Amino acid sequence: MARNVQSEAALEDEFIRRLRSIGYRFVKIPDVETLNNHFRELLSERNRERLGGVPLSNREFQSVMNELVGARTHYQVAQILRGSATQPVGKIEIKRDDESNLYLDLFDGRDFRNNIFEVSHQMTVMGLHENRYDVLVLINGLPIAEIELKRSDVEITQAFNQIIRYRSESFNYAKLMRLVQVFVVSNSNETRYFANGDGNLNSNFMFYWTDQANNRYNDLGIFTTAFFDKQRLHSLIAKYTIFDRTNQKMLLMRPYQIYATEAIIEQAKTHPHDNGYVWHTTGSGKTITSFKASQLLLRETNAEKVIFMIDRADLDLQTVKNFSAYLPETTSGQNPLDRIDNTEALVRQLASSDNGLIVTTIQKLNNAVSNDRYKATLTPYHDRRVIFIEDESHRSQFGEMRKNVNRWFKNAQHFGFTGTPIFPENVGQDGRTTADLYGKRLHQYLIKDAVRDGNVLGFSVQYLSTVSQKDGTVEDEQVPGIDTQEVWEDEDRVERVVQHILFNHNQITKQRHYNAILTVTNTRMALKYYRMFKKLDPKHDLKVTTIFTWEANELDNEAHQNDDAVTSRQGLDQVIADYNQLYGTDFSTNHFRSYFSDVSKRMKDHNDQTPEDNIDILIVVNMFLTGFDSKRLSTLYVDKNLQWHGLIQAFSRTNRVETDKKPFGNIIAYRNIKAKTDEAVALFSDGDSSGFLAPDYATLKPDFVDSIEKLLTIAPTVQSVDRLYDQGEEAQKEFVLAFRALLRLYNRIRVYDEFDWAQFEPRFSEQLLRDYQGRYYEAYQNVVKRQSAETVSVLDDIDFDISLIETDKITxxxxxxxxxxxxxxxxxxxxxxxxxxxxxxxxxxxxxxxxxxxxxxxxxxxxxxxxxxxxDIGLSLSAFFAQSKQAAIEGFSRSHNLSVDFVNEQLADYAFYGKTNGGEVFQQLSGLSFHEKRRVKRELNDFIEELDPKYSLNS
Known part of the structure; x- marks a missing residue:
């Protein structure tokens, strides 16, 4: 280790000193028993009056532990600190020895000063293995934060991996550790936090803490002062946590979400007659921010109603689902936020005193204030305080409906959320900008910030020429009139585009692990493209469909421009008939909303295991280009003109973070929209477009070549990798780092049209990549085995990107x-x-x-x-595996003096109960010594556990 690298022990000491300097007291907690006793002591101190001078008995304290961390998930445990419909905030109820009921105070969620903040160092838990926690932060004796620190020359993900391992190995042995709400990992120079939760945790969701201007607090010292400030940590736990009931997850808000929420609350409290807006880029989690702002506005201001208003009916249901998932459960178990299906239902909610938070569309609200039948009910709202939160409402918020709402709710305050504001450059016919409508910009978090933080991806944009003339490429703006339309809609051109997609789609989407949208100019083109896919891909290798809305009374001349002389609705009915046959559904345009919901689900829930249920390519005109979020959507094929906020919104469908396998949102443009893209990028990056666009192929190719050469220098052949094991772990580490770098670049470069393995042969090839990949996986497996054996390895300092090869794995x-x-x-x-x-x-x-x-x-x-x-080779293979399995059972039985019937009985027990019958095993082995019985039992368990994975063709 280099002498100038600070040791972990020194880093831990420095961290603790900093916490003590901002008001934390140090407490020595060497083991679980001390942790429990310390919590019991502080609990008694906080509840001295409630206890009436009678300390908690051992049985009563055990009741406390059962109530707090008994048979509960982390999601349920975490809610105790925040309260629920049946649970007061930060309190639990137990029954005392005299049968009286007693409420005990655990945590004051209102005032941070009424809590005790402490820090402890190196607590040891003897679980499956001995685990020693670097630093614990406690509030009122409860471990709220666990901090794992590494040297500056160690990757931060190793701290993350250690937390995951400790969590699985020792949290069941230290019950109070299940109360940990937040983890912090740091190697001094890079520091992040993430929420605890049930199930697997994803290292992609480790977050940076920042200041209000989105500048990172990466240095551990600066992070500690800001994040662990007692008031800030308290607010994160008590106020800025969200419980997602749908997914049973606890979410910690990100700093920009918190700062935006705080700015809205401050504006509402201090300037109740002034509006404001938040510019947070598409994909940054505006729904969570707007929900929390709505919740706190109801709690901390005198607003009678908070109305979350959207401008698209098709988003109404999804928005209500999101909001409902975040609201606390009700005692009745009913949906705490009823969706408003019609104007009359909206008016009933406005009249009711039970619903403080309402989600509706501006169209319904405009209908309500414009209809005389609701006048008596709504007149009182002329003067009542109502706060509106409006999301991505570029069209309707600038029209007559917004004016009608404003005239009725004269004492209202409006807060807007947008990922793409209206500026003078992209202003519409109304002539007003977002600032004209809302006034002050309260907070901004732009796409460059989100890309840098890993919250969204940048974009790779490829422009492909599909029409040429002697004087160059045809552009809609340059060649006006019907002739231009005929050029773009020409059957041969459409066929060339579809052929390009069919040829490249698998490579672009990593063998359809991801899906795509094709956006076109009108319904006529949507149907033309759909039919061309059917013609060129008759076996339906790619699952393609289309969705769009239609005019109620479509003109005959428009209909005749469609193939087969049908209206767009009739064309869509034909599409839906194909859809029903493909997926076994029963939709029609008469039930369009059901069709829309099913399409949306199949686009979101892309399944590698059941690909027959997926949609690979969805053809749209405008639908799904705003408001649709799916991590599995990676590619946008563009055959229409896009500009300004419409371009950014459409591009942003592709840039949701999934794993490292998805390096960026992929845009394939069959129109020359580069100038429009450059204009939009410049406008919505606020002058700094860094990170917005991924490097082009010409930039990535030399880096890819360099990574190949570096790998071949370390391991000139695949066989030479095996010899690295004789040279020590440093040599293995060099190989792992070199191949990982190659994998990362390959993952990015292979989606480009220009990429062709022939450019790198014979020096390197796709087959060589696969061959080296097997050795890389073996190295990873060796590290995993060493970790489980609790031995220290130099390779433990490396974060293996195994996820990079998962979409290419051979099953x-x-x-x-x-x-x-x-x-x-x-x-x-x-x-x-x-x-x-x-x-x-x-x-x-x-x-x-x-x-x-x-x-x-x-x-x-x-x-x-x-x-x-x-x-039949397949049947012969199945028979061979079955015979081999039976031979293995007979061989094990002979070598251990057990009957085949007995081993089969134990196999049946294992299949049904998940374990063998230990009593029967010992009885069967009655003639052996105790140690011999244990040995045979262990070997029988190992044999049975390995039998099915090895001899079954179904796994």
Whole structure:
């Protein structure tokens, strides 16, 4: 270790000193028993009067622990600090020994000064393994934050991985640790925080803390002073936590969301007659921010109603679902936020005193204030204080409906949320900008900030010329009139575009792990493209559909411009009929909303395991280009003119963060919209477009070549990787780092049209990448085994990007399909197919396939040559596996002097109960010593656990 690298111990001491300097008191807690006793002591101190001088008995304290961290999920435990419909904020109820009920105060969620803030160092938990926590922050004796620190030369993700390991190995042994709300990881120079929760935690959702101008507090010292300020930490726990009931997750808000919320509350309190707006880029989580702002506005101001207003009916349902998921559960179990289906229902909610928060569309609200039948009910709202929160309302908020609402709610205050404001450059016919409408910009978080923070992705944009003339490329703006329309809608051109998509879609979307939208100019073109996909892809290898709205009374001349002389609605009915046949549904344009919901679900819930349920490409005109969020949408094909906020909104459908496999949102433009893209990027980046666009192919290619050369310098051949194990872990580390760098670049460069492996051959090839990939996976597996054995390895300091190879992994099903398709008609074809399969087995990157590889090789070498040309290879493989499984059971039984029937009985117990019957095993082994019984029992358990994964073709 370099002498100038600060040790972990020194870093921990410095961190604790800083906490003590801002008012935390130090408490020594070496083990779980001390932690429990300390909590009991502070609990008694906080509740001295309630206890009436009678300390908690051991049974009563056990009741406290059961009530606090008994058979509860973390989601349920975390709610105790914030309260619910059945639980007061920060309190629990127990029954005393004398049968009286007692409320105990755990946490004051209103005033941070009424809580005790402490820090502890190096608490040890003896769980599955010995775990030693670097630093704990406690509030009133409860461990609220766990901090893991690493040296500056260690990747921060190793601290994350350590937390995950500790969480699984020791939280059940230290029950109070399940109250941890937030984790902090740092290597001194890089510091992040993330929420605790049930299930797997994702390192992509570690967040930076920043100031109000979005400048990161990366240095641990600055982070500590800002994030662990007692009032700030208290507000994060008590106020800026959100519970997602739908997904049963606790969410901690990000700093820009908190600052925007605080700015809105401050404006509402100090300037109740002045509006304001928040500019937070699309995809940054505006729904959470607007929900929390709405909730706090009701709680902390004298507003009678807070109305969240949207301008699109198709988003109404999703918005209500989101808001409902974040609201506390009610005692009745009913939806706490009823969706308003019509104007009359909206008026009832306005008249009711039970609903403080209302979600509606501006169209419904405009109908209410414009209809005389509701006048008596709504007249009182002329003077009552109402606060409106309006989301992405570029069209309706600038029209007559907004004016009508303003005239009725004269004492209202409006707060707008937008990812793409209206500026003088992109102003509409109304002539007003977002600032004209809302006044003060209260907070901004732009796409450059979100890309930098990893909250959204940048964009890779490729412009492909599909129409040329002698004087250059045709552009809509340059060649006016019907002739231009004929050029863009020409059948040959549409066919070329579809052929390009069919040829490149798999590569662009990583073998359809992701899906895409194709946006076109009108419904006529949507149907034209849909029919072209059917014509060129008759077997429906790609699942393509379209969705759009239609005019109620479409003109005949418009209809005749469609193929087959049908109206757009009739054309969509034909599309939906195909859709019903493909997916087994029963929709029509008479039930368009149901069709819309199903399309939306299939676009969001893209499934690698059941691809037959997916939509690969959705053709749209305007729908789904705003307000639709899906991590699995990676690509936008563009065959229409986009500009200003419409362009940014459309592009932003593709840039939701999933994992490292998705490097950016991919835009393939079949129109020359580069000038419009550059204008929009400049406008909505507020003068700084860094990070908005990914590097082009010409920039990435030299980096990719350099990464290839670096890898080949370290390991000139695939076989040479094996020799690195003899040279020590530093040599292995060099290989891992070099190949990881290559993988990361490959993951980015392969989506470009210009990418072709032929450019890098014979120096490097796709097959070589796969071969090295197998060695990379083996190195990762070795590290995992060392970690479970609690030994320290230099490779522990490396964050393996295994997720980068997951979309390319060779599965058991894939290999079975290849075996079933082996060419048995010719000796040369059979050998060629077998070589291909054996090479894939050598490079297996899934545990399931690696466990079966030896059996599959045996089948290929010994059984396949015995089959006739007409034999079913798939059935023969299944029979071979079944026979091999039975032979393994008989062999184990003989070697351990057990009957085959007994081993089969234990297999059945394991399949049903998840474990063998230990009592029966010991009884069966009555003639052996106790130690021999334990040995055989352990070997039987290991054999049974490994049997099905190894001999089953279904996993």
């Amino acid at each position: 058991v099903d894939y290999i079975i399909n290849l075996i079933a398709g082996i060419d048995t008609q010719s000796d040369e074809g059979r050998k060629r197919d077998i070589r291909k399969i054996e090479r894939m087995l050598d490079n297996a990157t899934t545990d399931s396939l690696k466990s079966k590889a030896e059996l599959i090789r045996t089948f290929l070498e010994q059984q396949l040559p015995l089959l006739d040309a007409d034999d």
